[in-house]
Amino acid sequence: MTAEERRGPAEGVDSVLSALADPTRRQLLDLLAAQGEATATTLAEGLPVSRQAVVKHLAVLEAAGLVSGARVGREVRYAVRPAALDATARWMSSLAVEWDRRLAMIKRLAEAAEREEG
Amino acid sequence: MTAEERRGPAEGVDSVLSALADPTRRQLLDLLAAQGEATATTLAEGLPVSRQAVVKHLAVLEAAGLVSGARVGREVRYAVRPAALDATARWMSSLAVEWDRRLAMIKRLAEAAEREEG
DNA sequence: TCGACGTGCAACCATAGAGTTGCGTCCGAT
């Protein structure tokens, strides 16, 4: 159980959303997904930022449960984790459905009121 | 066509994600969805921030296509817009699927290599 | 017409966070 999975859904959504809000971080995730596994040093070579910047981003992503890192000898290999992303997608999707529902209801009420007054 | 819909999917995802990353903004969306329609002044009464802060947040949300405001007399009524939210949910969901696909492929490759060496 | 209410605009403050550099440490290979 990761630190992310220990929290409730609201906390998770918050951390995932703010993690994904940064374009550099999304780029990092693309690279990581493409390579399957990579170290901070390697990833930094494919980005216009320093290794330290990448390290910080990876820490944020790991705290959000979007990646996980494992030490292998003197290096740390990171990989992508779909679970948190999927959970947030579901949250967002159900929210959209809820909005649709409410808007439809309001529209019905408005039409009913209109018929009422004639 | 809103300013949001005129841009590509990448731009849209970026603006929606950074808009949703702020907790006050999410709270604002909850209020709006619950009330169906509301003005900045009204919304500010239900939040621990000033009306001006709410106005700024609404501007960000509108730029992301998550809400739309319409002038009615001396007030501006805002309402929630599911489309952009739904599009971002789909983007996120397909990304999760893609990650799963890649991870599965890497796992297969690893197992194949393992059999290879015996 | 005039007062009250809701907006819009501008200046300003403060903090979070993205990025950098420098250095110490640890591990692996020669």
Next chain:
DNA sequence: ATCGGACGCAACTCTATGGTTGCACGTCGA
């Protein structure tokens, strides 16, 4: 034993942005 590569930590800069206050403008109603 030691050299080099990868990591971790800390201090620092700088910008974006969430928040505030003050004031001017337009609109509705008495």
